[in-house]
Amino acid sequence: MRKYIDLQKKKAKTQKSKVKTARFVRKAVRKPAVKKTAAVVGIFALLISSFGAFPQVTLAASIGPNSADTFGNDSSIGTESWSDTSDAQSSNNDWSEVDLGDNQVSKYLKATDFDFAIPGDAIIDGIVVEVEKKAEGTNRIKDYSVKMVQGGTISGDNKATSSFWAASDFYETYGSATDTWGLTWTPSDINATNFGVAFSAKKDTTAGSDTDARVDHIRITVHYSDPPQPGVLHVIKVVDGGDADASEFTIDVTGGNASPSQFAGSAAGTDVTIDAGASFDVVEQDPGADYAASYSTDCSGTMPEAGELTCTITNTFVPPPPPEKAIVIVTKIVSNDNGGGAVIGSFDLFVDATQVSSGDQTEVDPGSYVISESGGPDGYASTIGGDCDGNGNVTAEADGIYECVITNDDIAPSLTLVKEVVGGDAPALDWTLTATGDQDVPTILSGEGSASSDGTLQAGTYTLSESAGPANYVPGSWSCEGDAENVGDQITLNVGQSATCTITNTFVPPQEQEETLGSITVCKIIIDQDGNITDGSEQSDVTFTIPWLTPDPETSQGAPVQEIDPDATFTTTLDLDTQILGDSEGEDAQCVVYEDLALGGYYYGEEQISSGSWENPMYNDQFE
Incomplete structure (x- = not known):
């Protein structure tokens, strides 16, 4: 590796060629490391092939050393800035440097964006930082702070050494394959462009003049392993x-x-x-x-x-031991206090689906059971009690004895008697209705106008009757509706049955009596000298009086023989209110009626006139 770098130094003649060389060197430095990692994996693969299948275990690997793409000063520490910060991208004897006076501290030389591509499920084991550095003189420059950059923030352990820098280039190694710098890392942290390292130096002596601290190259190797295989x-x-x-x-x-x-x-x-x-x-x-x-x-x-x-x-x-048994007893009680005829044997009794007899002991496994019955005649109400609830449920435990009682009570028949009256003004209460049973001790139902049984009525045949009511009412036939029908005036009711029986009485009025009284109408007619009907207004205040009526004692029927008062008096002007003469137009006479007269003949007196000159009066038989 060192020989390869020296070869590049010879080609670095201009600033332009320096930049190209730096990029080439960074790539050249990475390739051997990648190949080395691949070689380790390849050897392990050969071992598996040679020795057969082994359990899959975690593989350790590393990537790097990689160089940064981005450099700069970070003023979170120190006061002196680095110049030519990007010269730390490759080892080419072009340095990033800072001039430090006595006890001066540099700002951070911050290197980031190392182009790592750590697998997303890898575990970061350690980070190795290598800084190629030198001082302008000996025993003058020391590290001040060396920290990681995680997520763009300078953090973690300070790995600065305490020794002076040498006066010639050398690589200082910080961290190790198992050192994470006091931080927790994920592959995405490492692969991020804001991942890197921050480096600060200090002139730690007063000897000599200002001294340059120089950094030629910063590179990072990341050690990681596959996640443990489950x-x-x-x-x-x-x-x-x-x-x-x-x-x-x-x-x-x-x-x-x-x-x-x-x-x-x-x-x-x-x-x-x-x-x-x-x-x-x-x-x-x-x-x-x-x-x-x-x-x-x-x-x-x-x-x-x-x-x-x-x-x-x-x-x-593990077979369970056979369960201990329980005893269930079903007792049947039949009550016939309303004339029923059922007996205990009329009903079928059950424990769940098993038919049993009344009073018998039935052996059952512990558990829940339903006691029930079926059959039996109609007209009986059933209740369940004893050790059962009202629905027949019982829970039997081992060695227990449980008695459930089913009571069947005959239901009293119900009979209602109703009186209806048509016409007349007599109320229904004027008649007494009665139903008489055929029992040894007859049951009798009776009431005025109506009657209803009260729950003590016995089953049997009943004869229906009514007392004589007011005169002029004709009774109809009995009519019964419900669970039973009547035959004539008798009806048979079994237990649980009900019926309503009605009898209707219709008013028949007596024959009308012959008329025994009569009336006499006395009328006054005035005719003027020309033969015309008149009301007498020509001579006002003239009174015409028929003083009395006298019954004929020979023809009168029961009335006393005496005069009938008051007198019939007419005064002009007459109030013409009756038409007497058939040929007249409209009313021609004023009349007085005597009513409620005994039948027979009557005499009336001679008319008396108060004033004036009048011809003799004419009476009924004198009219032409």
Whole structure:
């Protein structure tokens, strides 16, 4: 390498050729390093080929030394600036330099953009920085600060040495293949254009005049390794006995970013990847009381890099002991207090689907059961009690005795009597309705206008009747609706049945009586001398009086023989309100009516006139 650089120095005659040479040297310096890395990998590949397959392990590699593309002064330290900063790009005896007086400190000579291409999954192991430098004189210049540039920021450990610089070019090495300068690195940090190194010098003595500190070349080598290769854990599920399948068991693997971390068991096995160097543990979720689990050695531990381990989980079937029995008793009670005729044998009893007899002891395994019944006649209400809940559920434990009672109670029939009245003004309450049963001790339902049973009615045949009501009402036939129909005035009701029976009474008015009273109408007509009907206004205030009416004692029917008052009096001007003569136009007479007179003949007195000259009056039979 040194010979190659010397060869380039001979060609460096002008500033133009210096720049070209610097670029060529940087490329020339990189190639041997890359080839060297490739050679290391190649040798390892030959070993694998020669000795067979080995577990894959982490490979160490490096890239560099690489030179920077970007240089400049950074004033975060020191006061004196470097000149010709880009001359530190290659080793060509063209230096970047700074003139320092006693105890003066230079600014940072900051070199970045080293064109690294570290693989994205690599682990950065260490960084080596090499600085080709010299001082204008001996025992005058020392390092002041040497730090890394990460993300554009100067940081990390200060690797400055404490020795004086030599007066001739030499490479000083900072860091190592395992030194990360107190920082955590990722490949992207290294590959970034703002990655690099910052270098500062100091004149550390008062001897002599101002002295130049010179840097001819800065280069960096990065050491890295492939990430540790994860191992594979082969998890096998073995089921010994019983009828369970391996897939019915759930297995969890914890630690080391296990993938998959949970899965169903498999007799063929399941491969789980686990990070190298990580602790792991394989646990089976509760297999149940019937299966005892055992684990092989490699079901927990630490996964070696690229390791291959096998974990076997064996579940051995442990038959459960036969369960102790329980006793269930189903008791049937039938109540016929409303005339029903069912007996215990009318109903079928069950414990789950098993038919049982009332009072028998049924042996069952511990567990939950449903007590029920079927069949039986209609008209019975069923309730369940004892050790069962209302729905017949019972939970039986070992050695327990449980009695469930099913009671069937006949349901009283229901009967309602209704009275309807059509016409007249008599209310329904004027009739009493009655239903009389045919029992040994008859059940009687009765009420005024209506009647309803109260839950104590007995099943049987009932005769329907009503008491005599007001006169002039004709009863109809009984009509019953509901679960049973009547036959005439009788209806038969079984338990649980209901019916409403109605009887209608219709008013029939009596025949009308013959008329026993009469009336007499007395009317006054005035005719003038020309024969015309007049109201007498020509002679006003003339009174015409018929003083009385007298019944004929021979023809009168029941009325007393006496005069009828008051007198019939008419005064002019007459109020003509009645038409008497058929040939007249409009009303021609004023009349007075005597009503409510006993039938028979009557006499009336002679008319009396208060004033004036009048012809004799004419009466009905005197009209022409």
